[in-house]
Amino acid sequence: MDELEEIRKKKLEKMMSDSTKDLKVEYPSKPVVLTDGSMDAAVKQYPLLIVDCWAEWCGPCRSVAPTIDELARELSGKVVFGKLNVDENFQTSSKYGISAIPTMLVFKGGKLVDRIVGAYPKPALKSKVQKYI
Incomplete structure (x- = not known):
């Protein structure tokens, strides 16, 4: 009976291990474009998400954009960066x-x-x- 229990336990562990492989989060190496429609899903999907709220007319936003791109590459696998254009996504910018x-x-x-x-x-x-992190 103990041998059968051991076999069941090993089978269960393998099944659990196989099922969690599908749950691994993909960490993009460049910022993800977010919208009113995708923001909530991104917040749930990524364990650590930094969302850059910006607008095209904003000079400081444009100056920080290359830094965000660099950090997304450097910290890929640890954090996901997202970009939310506040002019095009009023609902989310208002919500936060x-x-x-x-x-x-x-x-x-x-x-x-x-x-x-x-x-x-x-x-x-x-x-x-x-x-x-």
Whole structure:
């Protein structure tokens, strides 16, 4: 009887291991474009998501964009960066009370845990992000 129990246990462990392989999160190496329709799903999908709220007319937003692209590459596998155009996605920007841009929303485990307001140089922004990794 013990041998049968051991076989069942090993089978169950293998089945559980196989099923969790499908649940692995893909971490893109460039920012993901987010919209009113995709924001909630992204927050649930990614364990750590940094959303850059920006607009085309915003000079500081344009100046921080290359930094976000670089950090997305450097921190791929640990964090996902997203970009939300506030002019095109009013519903989401209103939901999170975006009143100044650039603003980065930090989501961890599906919850908003921080907001970073302003255009920071790369070392400062990287430091702020790394405290959540």
